[in-house]
Amino acid sequence: MPKLTKRVIDAAEIQAAEYFIWDDELPGFALCVLPSGRKGYIVQYRAGRRSRRMSLGPSTVLTCEQARTRAIGIIAAARNGDDPAAERDAERKTITVKELAERFDKEHVSVRVKETTAKGYRRLIERTILPALGRHRVTEVTRADIATKLHHDLRHIPYEANRCLEVISKMFSLAEMWGLRLK
Secondary structure (H helix, E strand, O other): OOOOOHHHHHHOOOOOOOEEEEOOOOOOEEEEEOOOOOEEEEEEEEEOOEEEEEEEEEOOOOOHHHHHHHHHHHHHHHHOOOOHHHHHHHHHHOOEHHHHHHHHHHHHHHHHOOHHHHHHHHHHHHHHHHHHHOOOEOOOOOHHHHHHHHHHOOOOOHHHHHHHHHHHHHHHHHHHHOOOOOO
16 A cells, blocks of 8 residues: 555546555545546544544545645544544534524414514515525524624614514524524
């Protein structure tokens, strides 16, 4: 097994099944060669008793040294007791503001709010909150995002700006209570 270099990567031939070329100097770092001809860097490590494998990126985008640096960081995190792949999976599972708004409507607005208030909440969510923040992950939204994208942009309609702040505050308080977001 050689040290992974550009020359080794370019010389890797396509085979009928995927295979790995493991690096000599960094255990767990390898090049994956697919039957389609695509080549990508991977890192393999143990988290507890479980063996985990993460893709670092294609060899056409990353240089070998960039991939090696990423692999060193991931292996170091794994040796410190972290599980980078589990963190990545958890991040992928976090819901968006749009999904939070749907749950908020179903579990809070429909149950606990009078019909006219619910109608106003739904209008604010559909017309103002979702266009501004709907695609963002709940864990990524900051106070600054809410202040600039919602409250400040609606400064010409102060009443609506304050109502949006009220609704989004309640949504995020419930998200914290439901365990979807840290305080």
